[in-house]
Amino acid sequence: MDPVGTFGQLLYTTTLLERRLGRGLEESCDLPHTWFEILLHLERSPDRRMTIGDLGRGVLLTSGGITRLIDRMVVAGLVAREACPSDRRVQWVVPTPSGRKRLSEALKVHVGNVDELITNRLSDAELRTLLTLLGKITPEFTE
């Protein structure tokens, strides 16, 4: 076994996978993969809203990075900022109706692409195993 090689392989495969799935999303839905991730996080969060900070931690961006990403999505009309009444330092981010519509369209395409690249190549048991192994690697970050 070569752990360094395994890590290299993990990085290589994941980068390739992200690139392909990102390309698919971009070409079919004109939606960058990062934007898709933001919309998905919002959709899955309670009350369908998150603070800028939590969103940044969720997608592994620095505060500066997430601020500007949200800027661009606001300009594109996919999300909106909302003041938080109880703590005026924080900004809520909420999807617009248009943003939610774009997500649901993108989700159809994306599920198909993920199926093609992952599900069709792995059994259910293998998928579960993969998830378990990933969880062991970064236990503190896994739900």
Next chain:
Amino acid sequence: MDPVGTFGQLLYTTTLLERRLGRGLEESCDLPHTWFEILLHLERSPDRRMTIGDLGRGVLLTSGGITRLIDRMVVAGLVAREACPSDRRVQWVVPTPSGRKRLSEALKVHVGNVDELITNRLSDAELRTLLTLLGKITPEFTE
């Protein structure tokens, strides 16, 4: 099972892993992770040399990206360009003695860090399984 979620988890874990290992390399050896990858590719290739193009494909960079990355490593004295006598379009990249020394130092640190984050958390069998699953996902890119 949620394939989209699995992909998200894969991306999340790998990004986190790369960030931590990259940080470790940077702090202990003052060597960016990408530079380490280049030096490792060169060290493991026959004749210890690769063309700019193959190197770019190996680390998943565009031709413009790899050209500039090698530029910076040349300035830092870790690699050198060498003309190819048989085809004057191609440039060989070879590590300098200093580059090889830096790699061997970095490798010690990196192996330790990979052990801590991966090997210590996974059995040999699990490591093999992980590698196998990754291979199934992108068969055409796996040696």
Next chain:
DNA sequence: TAAGATTGAATGTTCAATCTTT
């Protein structure tokens, strides 16, 4: 003092166009 968010400067990458050699 600290936390959340934003801004300016710098960085490393992609994309498209270009140059040289085959």
Next chain:
DNA sequence: AAAGATTGAACATTCAATCTTA
């Protein structure tokens, strides 16, 4: 024509500093 490498422009990100509110 096509392949290998490089260049200019654009872009998204990080880092460090800053502003506002708690």
